[in-house]
Each structure stands twice: as structure tokens, then as C-alpha cells.
Amino acid sequence: xxxxxxxxxxxxxxxxxxxxxxxxxxxxxxxxxxxxxxxxxxxxxxxxxxxxxxxxxxxxxxxxxxxxxxxxxxxxxxxxxxxxxxxxxxxxxxxxxxxxxxxxxxxxxxxxxxxxxxxxxxxxxxxxxxx
Amino acid sequence: xxxxxxxxxxxxxxxxxxxxxxxxxxxxxxxxxxxxxxxxxxxxxxxxxxxxxxxxxxxxxxxxxxxxxxxxxxxxxxxxxxxxxxxxxxxxxxxxxxxxxxxxxxxxxxxxxxxxxxxxxxxxxxxxxxxxxxxxxxxxxxxxxxxxxxxxxxxxxxxxxxxxxxxxxxxxxxxxxxxxxxxxxxxxxxxxxxxxxxxxxxxxxxxxxxxxxxxxxxxxxxxxxxxxxxxxxxxxxxxxxxxxxxxxxxxxxxxxxxxxxxxxxxxxxxxxxxxxxxxxxxx
Numbered sequence: 216x217x218x219x220x221x222x223x224x225x226x227x228x229x230x231x232x233x234x235x236x237x238x239x240x241x242x243x244x245x246x247x248x249x250x251x252x253x254x255x256x257x258x259x260x261x262x263x264x265x266x267x268x269x270x271x272x273x274x275x276x277x278x279x280x281x282x283x284x285x286x287x288x289x290x291x292x293x294x295x296x297x298x299x300x301x302x303x304x305x306x307x308x309x310x311x312x313x314x315x316x317x318x319x320x321x322x323x324x325x326x327x328x329x330x331x332x333x334x335x336x337x338x339x340x341x342x343x344x345x346x
Numbered sequence: 347x348x349x350x351x352x353x354x355x356x357x358x359x360x361x362x363x364x365x366x367x368x369x370x371x372x373x374x375x376x377x378x379x380x381x382x383x384x385x386x387x388x389x390x391x392x393x394x395x396x397x398x399x400x401x402x403x404x405x406x407x408x409x410x411x412x413x414x415x416x417x418x419x420x421x422x423x424x425x426x427x428x429x430x431x432x433x434x435x436x437x438x439x440x441x442x443x444x445x446x447x448x449x450x451x452x453x454x455x456x457x458x459x460x461x462x463x464x465x466x467x468x469x470x471x472x473x474x475x476x477x478x479x480x481x482x483x484x485x486x487x488x489x490x491x492x493x494x495x496x497x498x499x500x501x502x503x504x505x506x507x508x509x510x511x512x513x514x515x516x517x518x519x520x521x522x523x524x525x526x527x528x529x530x531x532x533x534x535x536x537x538x539x540x541x542x543x544x545x546x547x548x549x550x551x552x553x554x555x556x557x558x559x560x561x562x563x564x565x566x567x568x569x570x571x572x573x574x575x576x577x578x579x580x581x582x583x584x585x586x587x588x589x590x591x592x593x594x595x596x597x598x599x600x601x602x603x604x605x606x607x608x609x610x611x612x613x614x615x616x617x618x619x620x621x622x623x624x625x626x627x628x629x
Contacts (some may be wrong), residue, residue, distance in 0.1 A: 219502065222574050228545030229582050231501045237411060244411040251407070251429050287543060296542045296583075297405040297499055304431025309361055311613045314546045325547060329611035330375075333538075333549025340578050 225343050232295040240293020246271040246281070247298040256305045286317050348446065348520045348527035352393065353593045353601065353622040354386070355561075356479055358402060358534045360471040361613040363435055366478050379617055382607035383479050386621055389605070390480045395530040397443045398491045399450075399516065400473055401592045402534045403498045405430070407470035414500050415462035417512065419454075420469075420493035421447040428468035437474050437483075443490035446523055450492065453519030459512055469493055476534045479619075489530075498535065498586050502573060506588045510569035513595020520596075533593030535586025537608075538579070539615035548581035549616050554608065557587060558620060562603055565594040583615075593622075600625035 223231045230236070237244075249255045249270065259266040267278045280288040281302065289299055296314075303313035315325035328334060340346050362379070365371055371380040407428035409415065425440040451463050473493055481488055497503050504512075513531070520529050537557065540548040557580075560568040569591050576585045594601065605621040 219573075223501075223577060226545070226574075226577055226582075228543040229540070229577065230543060231577065231582060232499060233501045237414070237500050241411050244406070248406065248410050250431055253429075253433070256431070290542055295406070295499060298411065300405065301431040309364075309613070310541060311361065314541050314614055317543055318546050319544065328547055329549075329614060332551065332610055333616065334540075334545065334547040336548065336550045336553075336579065339545050339548060 225341050227339050227342050230290050236293045237295070238293070240295065242271055242273045243277045243281070243289065243292060243294050244298035246273060247294070247301040250301040250305050259305060284316070286313060348523040348525060348529055350517055350520050350529045350531055350596050350598075351395070351624055352530045353597045353624065354480070354530065354532045354620065355536075355590045355593060356476050356532070356534055356619045357536055357612060357615055357617045358472045358475040359612045359615050359617070360430070360475065363471045363475040363478060364432070366483065367436055379609050379612050382609055382617070382619065385605050385607075386480055386619065387482060389621060394488050396490065396527040397446055397529045398489050399494060399529060399531045399596070400476065400491050400534070401494045401496060401532060401589045402472035402476070403586060403589065404495045405470050405472055406499070408464070408467045408495065414497055415495070416497045416504050417459065418462040418464050418467075418495040419447060419451055420464050420467050420491075420495070421451060422465050422467060425467055425469045425473075425491070425493060427474055428470040430470050435471070435474055437478060438486050440469055440473065440477065440487060440493070441490045443492050446520075446527065447492045449523050450516065450519050453522060454512070454515055457515045457519065459515055464493075464495070467493065467495075472534060476532055494592070496589050496592070498588065503585055503588060505573070506571050506591050507569045509588045509591040510565060510595040513592040513597075516592070516596045517598060531593050531596045533590035535589050536580070536584060537587060537616040537618035538581050538584045540581030541583050541614055543582075545581070547614060549610055550579055550581070551608075551610060551616065553579045554616050554618055558606065558608075558618060561590055561594050562601055562620070562622065565591060597622060597624040598626065
């Protein structure tokens with residue numbers, strides 16, 4: 216049965232942030248919000264593992280994805296990009312630098328693709344229809 | 347009475363704010379983008395409204411994962427810039443317009459739009475980048491602002507149709523305000539872009555141009571577009587474009603295009619910008 220939520224699964228390479236993903240990712244996204252304070256950013260940078268263990272209730276899998284800076288994995292585990300942005304902001308990275316890591320392309324190649332007009336919609340509209 | 351005279355749309359890319367703040371707008375990568383706003387900056391100097399109703403989305407700054415309001419109206423005296431992880435942007439505090447905001451809250455809720463009302467709220471790049479693009483880097487902003495934050499982060503966001511109807515209700519409510527005020531309404535975000543997953547970098551230029559045309563000429567029909575089609579054709583974050591329909595609904599049936607600019611890329615995003623005038627029609 217298709218529903219409002221499952222229809223989006225037909226779009227390749229995309230996870231929309233549904234209410235159930237928001238529930239699954241709640242602690243991960245709250246951790247991200249904690250990085251909006253300078254003191255917390257400093258504490259996180261001084262010892263990432265300790266910060267995650269001492270201040271969050273994330274699952275081990277979520278913690279590992281953060282430590283690995285595996286943004287696709289974090290999204291699979293309920294993270295949302297505007298929350299996750301607090302992590303790459305803490306790392307001093309721009310959206311473009313962080314976003315490129317999810318595409319498997321080196322950042323300069325990704326940026327060149329954007330300068331050349333961006334990723335073409337062809338082949339990226341529908342899994343089912345293959346277009 | 348108060349009147350909504352003009353509408354404006356613009357993308358609200360965070361890197362654009364950082365580029366302004368670091369004085370890099372004339373670098374070759376960025377110059378074409380900022381040149382596209384020169385017409386608007388000159389126009390905005392000559393057409394300063396009393397109030398801007400600024401429709402935008404919060405990017406996990408004011409709203410934590412604990413609270414997801416669909417429509418949140420800023421009713422405070424002022425709105426400070428948020429620290430999004432790089433420190434707050436060096437821009438002036440945004441002055442509110444609490445008397446009109448209170449009037450809007452009453453009018454819209456009685457018109458069956460169940461708003462969340464914000465009496466304390468920090469505003470992020472979604473609101474401050476459009477302010478910088480239009481008004482530059484003044485010591486104080488030249489207009490007051492009523493922020494209207496729309497959830498486009500967690501699905502489902504409001505439908506395009508609901509946004510369009512909210513815009514129409516905003517127009518009715520503004521016209522019931524006794525004081526003579528010139529009100530502008532801005533819809534921000536978009537255009538096509540996707541910031542997540544292997545599909546990141548998605549841009550659909552023909553679709554973006556068609557969206558702008560339809561927004562001006564046939565917004566009621568455009569408002570029927572489903573979320574799935576936004577994500578399929580404009581990328582996951584292209585869903586922000588539902589906010590442009592609030593702006594368009596508030597301009598009344600007919601709008602005249604004063605200016606249009608479109609540019610790829612602004613970081614990961616297709617930049618779209620319109621300045622529109624509400625064309626009054628006899629009742």
C-alpha cells in the first residue's frame with residue numbers, strides 16, 4: 216500500500232524527514248542543537264566520544280555515524296540536514312563541503328558540477344519509472 | 347487602512363550571508379549573484395515599507411526537535427540573529443511590529459488559521475540573508491518586520507494550497523488594520539536544490555522558470571501541486587517554494603512583475619528572485 220510517506224521512497228537518493236524519522240532521530244538532532252553554544256562546541260572538539268557518552272542518549276550506531284562524519288548514515292538514522300549542519304559548522308565546513316560528502320564526489324568535482332548548472336534531473340526523478 | 351503593495355521572493359542561502367559578512371561579494375564566483383540584486387537594492391531604497399511580513403523557514407535555530415509549529419508568527423518587539431554554529435551573523439537586531447502582529451494573530455486565527463505565536467524568537471539565515479540582499483549592511487534595518495516561520499523541515503509541511511489560502515487571509519487581515527501602513531510581503535527559500543543524500547546538487551532550471559511564470563499568472567492552479575512533485579522536480583529542499591505561495595496569495599488576484607533574476611549556483615542552490623507589485627482590482 217502506498218501512503219503519503221512511502222510515495223517519497225520512489226525518489227532516488229532521498230530521505231524526507233517524516234514524523235517517524237523525527238522520532239527515531241530525536242536524540243541525534245538534539246545533540247546537534249547543543250552545538251549552537253560555543254562552550255559546547257569547545258567541549259565536543261576537546262573530546263568527541265566523551266561528549267557523546269556524557270551528554271546524549273543517542274544509540275551507539277548514531278554516535279558512530281557522528282564520529283565518522285557519515286552524513287548519509289546520520290540521515291538514515293533520523294538526522295535532518297539543518298540539524299546536522301551544526302556538526303559541520305563546528306568542523307568549520309560549509310554546506311557545500313559537507314553536502315558533497317554524501318554524493319561520493321570529491322568536493323572540487325561536486326562544486327564544478329554545481330557551477331556547470333547542477334545535477335541534471337534526468338535519471339533522478341523516479342526509481343520505479345527509471346527516469 | 348493598511349495595504350499590501352508589493353511582494354518579493356528570494357532564496358536565502360546561508361553561504362550568501364557569510365559572503366556578505368566577510369566582504370567577498372566581488373569575488374568571481376559570487377559577483378554574478380550579487381549583481382542580480384543591484385536593481386532590487388536601488389528599488390528598495392526608494393520603496394521602504396512600514397512593515398515587511400517575512401515568510402521564511404527556521405533551520406533548526408529557533409525550533410529544536412522538541413517543537414514543530416507549522417506556522418509561527420513573530421509577535422515580539424525584536425528578533426535577535428541566531429548562532430547557527432558559526433556565531434551569530436553580524437547584522438542588526440530585527441525590529442518587530444507587535445501591534446500589527448497582534449492584529450494579524452487575531453484576524454488569522456478567527457479566519458481558522460491556527461497559528462503558533464512567538465513572543466521571543468531568534469531568527470536565522472532564512473530571515474536575515476534576504477534582509478541583507480535587499481537592504482545591504484546598514485547599522486539598523488530600515489523597516490520593521492513580522493516574521494512568519496513555516497515548517498518545511500519535517501514532513502508533511504503545509505500544502506501549497508494551504509499556504510496560498512493563508513496569504514489570501516493575510517491580505518484580508520492587513521486591510522482591516524486601521525492605521526495607514528505600506529506593507530510588503532516576502533516569500534523566501536528555494537528554488538530547486540537538494541542538500542542530502544546521493545541526489546544532492548539536484549537543480550531543475552526549466553522547472554524553476556515555469557514555477558515563477560505560474561506563480562505570477564496562475565497561482566491558484568500552481569497551489570494544487572503536491573509535495574511529491576516538489577521533491578521530484580525541485581529537490582528535497584525545493585519544498586521551500588510552498589512559502590512563495592503565501593506571498594503570492596497576499597498580493598491579490600493580479601500581480602505585475604517588476605523584476606526577475608535567476609542564477610545557478612549559489613552554493614548548492616538555484617537562486618530565484620522576483621519583485622512583484624499588487625495590481626488592485628475593483629471590488
